[in-house]
Ligand SMILES: Nc1ncnc2c1ncn2[C@@H]1O[C@H](COP(=O)(O)OP(=O)(O)OP(=O)(O)O)[C@@H](O)[C@H]1O
């Protein structure tokens with residue numbers, strides 16, 4: 148990692164509070180609170196959806212109604228009242244923006260407060276951004292350039308209108324609506340999200356990026372992301388999340404599906420910074436997310452996540468290594484402070500021969516938080532010569548936080564090689580003293596040590612994201628040693 | 630430079646320093662010797678600001694300021710450097726990144742601008758030459774996987790980079806081969822100027838062949854019990870500490 152980091156961090160260290168906790172004053176249009184078939188019909192009608200999609204939603208709703216909320220995770224929270232949530236909220240002005248100049252100035256300001264000034268990004272980095280505020284995708288840049296290559300990158304709603312056959316073919320094939328409680332709920336009420344398709348043999352020349360933000364009060368966010376990388380293609384996809392500070396718990400139940408066809412590669416990076424609640428554990432986002440990818444022959448999917456936000460996180464980005472020689476990777480940093488709870492990890496399902504997976508998980512717990520790694524490595528009967536390496540490290544900042552590791556291994560093929568390493572350490576007084584003796588302040592010393600500790604994961608992120616992630620780590624751990 | 634008066638310090642209720650006084654002026658090199666457990670590292674730690682120790686009596690002034698009122702990083706920024714007896718490993722943080730952060734924090738405290746990358750790299754090149762530090766060590770994680778001798782040499786490299794007013798070296802010579810010893814001494818000597826001073830804690834006279842001290846002190850049972858010049862070190866080497874212990878008890 149280059150040396151820009153600590154300098155950059157210094158500027159942000161003054162800001163102790165949640166940086167993104169503001170409400171944008173854009174008029175929103177909401178459907179009535181509550182969940183029933185009529186609400187689902189209303190959402191579907193508002194989005195002008197084809198009949199098959201409405202049928203899919205209704206079927207998912209019926210499935211969801213028979214399910215119960217899972218409680219096996221190492222988290223405790225008051226279960227959301229699903230009738231007390233607004234399932235659709237959109238900035239009122241729904242006309243499509245022809246150009247960037249048409250976008251509501253208020254909205255632009257939101258984006259610059261988020262630190263993702265699109266103009267800047269367009270010019271400097273060539274990142275194409277899809278911005279989902281509450282439930283509706285607001286702006287997609289760089290579309291035309293991508294179009295030349297045959298790359299589709301647009302909001303999920305647009306994709307439903309413009310590429311219905313692609314959506315119908317792939318949606319729900321990786322995460323079916325029967326998968327789990329939150330995935331079923333999402334399939335019933337999802338409002339928007341992103342869709343991306345990379346044609347055969349195309350290497351996407353820029354990072355594709357989506358920012359999610361929950362804005363309206365009392366709303367849930369249920370976005371869906373679908374990325375299809377056709378044979379021999381490559382794409383790097385970034386996802387950032389923020390939400391304003393609110394006293395109530397907001398629900399975020401997203402579904403992400405990745406499909407990497409033969410010889411394709413998808414790199415999916417997330418920096419999750421939903422509002423974590425205050426220092427007494429009031430408010431914050433419930434982040435219940437299902438992310439999964441399927442790899443065909445010799446394909447590769449890498450999940451990288453830096454999780455610093457949310458009151459409760461329940462999230463296991465997984466890989467189904469279906470094709471021979473396919474590769475799955477999971478790099479994760481999860482930070483919890485105050486009363487945050489995170490139960491996160493991955494599943495690597497080895498079906499094909501010579502499939503390979505790597506899991507690097509770094510948990511950092513501070514305050515009174517609870518941080519769990521939960522992972523499954525499953526080697527199926529035909530996965531001859533499959534290999535897995537897992538490393539799960541926990542770093543404790545205080546004596547009253549918790550770190551837990553739940554690694555599950557199921558191996559049905561004796562030729563598989565599985566390696567698992569785990570460590571738990573407390574942040575060293577000696578390390579801090581050593582840094583401070585060299586003139587480095589305690590806060591800076593913590594961020595230096597923590598960033599060093601997470602280096603293997605941060606190195607996986609694209610440059611701009613890595614800088615942002617390091618700042619977030621520093622901010623979320625301020626004043627946390629004790 | 631630094632004036633320690635009647636310093637008493639305890640840890641976990643046990644008194645370690647029992648009225649220690651020491652006065653070091655700019656331009657001087659002081660050596661501190663003494664048997665194991667006498668309190669040498671304790672003194673070094675207290676000067677650097679380690680919080681486990683309780684100061685029960687005495688005062689320390691550093692450049693006219695009350696040192697004991699300053700935080701660890703304030704002391705460092707004011708020019709106090711400790712070469713640790715047991716340097717700490719910081720995985721994933723490169724030596725150069727660590728040093729650049731330290732230099733910029735020190736500069737920032739003085740209201741100066743951060744060091745430019747070019748200036749910094751030039752400094753790294755210059756100083757690593759003095760301590761003959763392999764350039765690969767400069768970019769590796771701080772002390773991680775370094776040999777004992779490499780760690781000590783890295784302490785001197787850091788010292789050279791930070792150019793402190795007062796350097797306290799806690800047994801930087803132990804565990805070093807003859808070449809490394811010479812290199813460490815070269816580092817200390819290169820720092821020597823009319824404005825700077827060093828306190829060198831050691832068990833071996835041979836270091837003092839390379840770093841010629843103005844004063845040699847014997848620390849025993851939490852106090853400086855004897856002070857002399859370079860010859861005192863030779864005498865200790867020859868006779869050990871028993872005669873000092875005996876003298877102290879009589880006195
Ligand atoms: N944390 C602690 N708790 C209890 N006693 C301590 C602690 N730290 C140091 N001491 C004691 O203080 C005394 C002085 O230790 P110190 O490390 O200063 O000695 P030293 O002169 O540096 O010895 P050496 O030559 O072996 O390095 C020793 O008796 C040691 O056991």
Ligand SMILES: [Mg+2]
Nearest residue numbers: 669670671714
């Ligand atoms: Mg010692």
